Amino acid sequence: MKNMVYIQSGGPTSVINTSLYGAIKEAKKHTDEIDHIYGSLNGIEGMIDDKLIDIGQEDEEQIELLLQTPGSILGTTRRKLPKDVHDPIYLKIVDTMKKHEIKYVFVNGGNDSMDTCYKLSLLTKELNLDVRVVGVPKTIDNDLACTDHSLGFPSAAKFVVNTVNALSMDACCFKVGKVHVVEIMGRNAGWLTAASDLLPEQTRPHLIYIPENKFDLEKFLVDVKKVYETKGYAMVCISEGIEFPRSNKNARVDGFGHAQLGGAAAGLCEIIEERLDLPTRAVEFSLTQRACPMCISKVDREEAIKTGETAVKAALKGVTGQMVVFKRVSQTPYKIEYQLADLSLVANAESVIKPSMMVDDTRMSDELRDYIAPLIEGEVELKTKNGIVTMANWKKVLVK
Amino acid sequence: MKNMVYIQSGGPTSVINTSLYGAIKEAKKHTDEIDHIYGSLNGIEGMIDDKLIDIGQEDEEQIELLLQTPGSILGTTRRKLPKDVHDPIYLKIVDTMKKHEIKYVFVNGGNDSMDTCYKLSLLTKELNLDVRVVGVPKTIDNDLACTDHSLGFPSAAKFVVNTVNALSMDACCFKVGKVHVVEIMGRNAGWLTAASDLLPEQTRPHLIYIPENKFDLEKFLVDVKKVYETKGYAMVCISEGIEFPRSNKNARVDGFGHAQLGGAAAGLCEIIEERLDLPTRAVEFSLTQRACPMCISKVDREEAIKTGETAVKAALKGVTGQMVVFKRVSQTPYKIEYQLADLSLVANAESVIKPSMMVDDTRMSDELRDYIAPLIEGEVELKTKNGIVTMANWKKVLVK
Numbered sequence: 167m168k169n170m171v172y173i174q175s176g177g178p179t180s181v182i183n184t185s186l187y188g189a190i191k192e193a194k195k196h197t198d199e200i201d202h203i204y205g206s207l208n209g210i211e212g213m214i215d216d217k218l219i220d221i222g223q224e225d226e227e228q229i230e231l232l233l234q235t236p237g238s239i240l241g242t243t244r245r246k247l248p249k250d251v252h253d254p255i256y257l258k259i260v261d262t263m264k265k266h267e268i269k270y271v272f273v274n275g276g277n278d279s280m281d282t283c284y285k286l287s288l289l290t291k292e293l294n295l296d297v298r299v300v301g302v303p304k305t306i307d308n309d310l311a312c313t314d315h316s317l318g319f320p321s322a323a324k325f326v327v328n329t330v331n332a333l334s335m336d337a338c339c340f341k342v343g344k345v346h347v348v349e350i351m352g353r354n355a356g357w358l359t360a361a362s363d364l365l366p367e368q369t370r371p372h373l374i375y376i377p378e379n380k381f382d383l384e385k386f387l388v389d390v391k392k393v394y395e396t397k398g399y400a401m402v403c404i405s406e407g408i409e410f411p412r413s414n415k416n417a418r419v420d421g422f423g424h425a426q427l428g429g430a431a432a433g434l435c436e437i438i439e440e441r442l443d444l445p446t447r448a449v450e451f452s453l454t455q456r457a458c459p460m461c462i463s464k465v466d467r468e469e470a471i472k473t474g475e476t477a478v479k480a481a482l483k484g485v486t487g488q489m490v491v492f493k494r495v496s497q498t499p500y501k502i503e504y505q506l507a508d509l510s511l512v513a514n515a516e517s518v519i520k521p522s523m524m525v526d527d528t529r530m531s532d533e534l535r536d537y538i539a540p541l542i543e544g545e546v547e548l549k550t551k552n553g554i555v556t557m558a559n560w561k562k563v564l565v566k
Numbered sequence: 567m568k569n570m571v572y573i574q575s576g577g578p579t580s581v582i583n584t585s586l587y588g589a590i591k592e593a594k595k596h597t598d599e600i601d602h603i604y605g606s607l608n609g610i611e612g613m614i615d616d617k618l619i620d621i622g623q624e625d626e627e628q629i630e631l632l633l634q635t636p637g638s639i640l641g642t643t644r645r646k647l648p649k650d651v652h653d654p655i656y657l658k659i660v661d662t663m664k665k666h667e668i669k670y671v672f673v674n675g676g677n678d679s680m681d682t683c684y685k686l687s688l689l690t691k692e693l694n695l696d697v698r699v700v701g702v703p704k705t706i707d708n709d710l711a712c713t714d715h716s717l718g719f720p721s722a723a724k725f726v727v728n729t730v731n732a733l734s735m736d737a738c739c740f741k742v743g744k745v746h747v748v749e750i751m752g753r754n755a756g757w758l759t760a761a762s763d764l765l766p767e768q769t770r771p772h773l774i775y776i777p778e779n780k781f782d783l784e785k786f787l788v789d790v791k792k793v794y795e796t797k798g799y800a801m802v803c804i805s806e807g808i809e810f811p812r813s814n815k816n817a818r819v820d821g822f823g824h825a826q827l828g829g830a831a832a833g834l835c836e837i838i839e840e841r842l843d844l845p846t847r848a849v850e851f852s853l854t855q856r857a858c859p860m861c862i863s864k865v866d867r868e869e870a871i872k873t874g875e876t877a878v879k880a881a882l883k884g885v886t887g888q889m890v891v892f893k894r895v896s897q898t899p900y901k902i903e904y905q906l907a908d909l910s911l912v913a914n915a916e917s918v919i920k921p922s923m924m925v926d927d928t929r930m931s932d933e934l935r936d937y938i939a940p941l942i943e944g945e946v947e948l949k950t951k952n953g954i955v956t957m958a959n960w961k962k963v964l965v966k
Binding site for chain 2: 174178180208209211235236237238239240241242243244245324327328329331332333334335336337338339340341346364365366368369429432447448449450451452453454456457458459460461463539542543544545548550552553554555557559
């Protein structure tokens with residue numbers, strides 16, 4: 167058993183394929199230990215249904231384009247595996263591993279995906295299989311535990327910061343301004359929304375609401391009214407996860423059983439218009455914040471490559487049941503070390519913003535700004551054709 | 567009377583300040599003819615209320631930053647002037663012109679703003695004032711008549727193309743895909759939405775709906791269902807201006823008396839879920855499409871500078887009541903000539919997509935793609951600090 171399989175899981179980011187790039191590059195250096203580099207189609211589904219592709223069949227140029235291709239090139243899923251690792255579905259996964267002589271398994275994902283990763287590591291140990299399962303951290307929400315931050319967050323934060331920057335310039339120029347409510351991803355953790363506080367005073371949002379604080383609708387309305395009366399417009403950033411009484415939304419759930427969010431800005435704007443009689447504009451960053459190649463942070467890209475490499479090196483050394491994590495060893499200059507953490511500690515834990523990172527319930531502190539600032543540094547060059555960013559377009563040859 | 571005043575009007579674009587940059591640069595070359603360069607705060611409001619700023623007081627570095635600053639640095643308005651040029655409000659404008667010895671007036675805006683511009687030119691002629699009024703075309707909707715295209719459209723189109731490109735990569739990677747409905751600006755003209763058809767096959771939207779075609783909800787549902795059944799997901803781009811029976815939206819109007827749009831994607835998604843029982847995702851590009859500095863097209867920037875220069879040169883030559891327009895004199899290589907058109911022909915006319923630019927009601931033709939392709943060419947370099955695009959921050963010293 168000398169093959170490896172790479173699994174992308176959960177929501178994509180603008181650098182999820184960059185970690186894969188790093189893993190491929192590293193794996194290709196070890197042809198004595200790794201014969202074939204496979205990808206599992208649509209996350210764990212490919213392992214269940216025996217749908218692996220042979221990444222070795224892809225051209226070098228197509229591998230390079232991973233660096234600027236958002237979405238998950240291998241396909242992804244939000245499917246959550248059963249709690250009991252003796253459920254028959256795990257047998258199908260093991261069959262696929264055996265059939266394709268898989269020795270190295272990499273799962274690139276967020277909290278729920280690390281749970282999948284953890285279960286696979288438990289199962290392979292229990293069955294005494296010579297398989298190493300290593301996690302690669304990814305989530306724009308930045309809520310993975312045991313690591314300084316997660317891949318994808320820096321680029322999404324860079325999108326948030328720069329887009330709020332631009333929107334503030336647009337918002338402030340009307341004689342009769344509006345209350346702009348910008349909705350940013352983050353279910354339980356407000357990291358991405360909080361990133362908007364890094365802006366210089368001219369374009370910094372006036373008010374920031376994150377799910378770490380209990381949302382008080384009445385105080386919110388007082389805050390908004392005050393800003394509007396002083397400035398003639400208001401720039402408000404909210405996390406999608408803040409809770410307030412919604413009027414007209416139907417609850418929907420994703421594959422992991424979480425309620426699907428979105429529509430919070432529109433809901434708050436409705437309330438503002440009704441209660442304060444002020445003109446509003448709801449802006450939802452939606453999927454663009456996790457997919458925009460124009461906002462990839464150089465730090466995020468470099469760390470994603472290095473993380474993919476580190477995961478492969480670790481697996482080759484015999485590591486299993488662990489995830490690559492970052493430890494910030496220096497703030498100025500910014501420097502991280504790549505370490506490993508037990509998946510048992512990572513799976514389903516959650517990292518949220520600490521009280522010391524806030525000044526109050528609408529404003530972040532220097533501690534938060536210092537934490538995020540180095541992550542959004544640096545621009546990357548993108549290959550374009552006729553003004554359009556070139557995307558990878560893989561052959562995806564199935565392994566028989 | 568040897569001073570000039572520049573007026574920014576209507577919705578901003580990512581290059582509206584770039585035209586101003588061109589005008590300032592050119593005006594500074596003619597100190598013998600132009601003593602002071604003024605800006606009218608909040609569009610025509612500044613002329614009515616005598617609120618002009620002295621652009622000569624701004625530092626050189628702050629002038630340079632106009633090239634990458636979205637929003638209207640001088641402030642803007644959507645106020646529409648009364649039809650009758652003998653309305654007392656025009657007297658206030660004339661008073662401001664006389665008080666500040668204004669000889670050159672530039673109005674940078676779209677259809678409604680060119681109407682304002684036209685009226686000012688009529689009035690100053692009627693009063694026999696030695697004042698030249700020249701229009702600078704701007705609108706991301708690209709619906710201004712008499713010109714090949716309008717400034718701001720190329721960069722907004724570049725945002726649309728590249729963002730749909732990224733979202734398509736995100737949308738196609740889930741095993742159970744969704745119907746993604748992307749809402750793009752354009753009230754009566756679908757130019758921006760149509761731009762998404764420039765993408766290569768992998769990421770090109772499956773269906774495009776523009777307001778030039780009557781929207782048939784039943785056919786739309788059939789189209790969407792067919793794509794979803796074939797592809798497992800669907801990427802649909804719609805103009806905000808397409809009309810269908812809305813369930814829950816309150817009509818709102820802007821300062822020009824137009825209904826405020828937005829929410830079309832969300833409305834269609836509701837209908838798709840109800841009628842087709844398919845999962846959906848509504849994405850509204852909202853204000854970001856007109857403000858994103860990361861997507862400024864090099865062609866748009868260069869043309870904006872040149873247009874500002876051309877307007878100043880024309881005014882100095884005695885031109886009044888005209889707008890700078892572009893004539894495409896060569897397609898390969900792309901080349902335009904800067905000309906002038908009577909504001910009487912421009913004001914309130916509208917340029918929309920011709921039938922020959924469509925293959926059918928969901929797909930554009932080569933003619934449309936050839937028309938837009940050269941406009942989105944070329945990337946610009948942006949000055950950044952700590953990963954954040956630097957915005958102009960003007961002193962705005964009022965002229966006494």
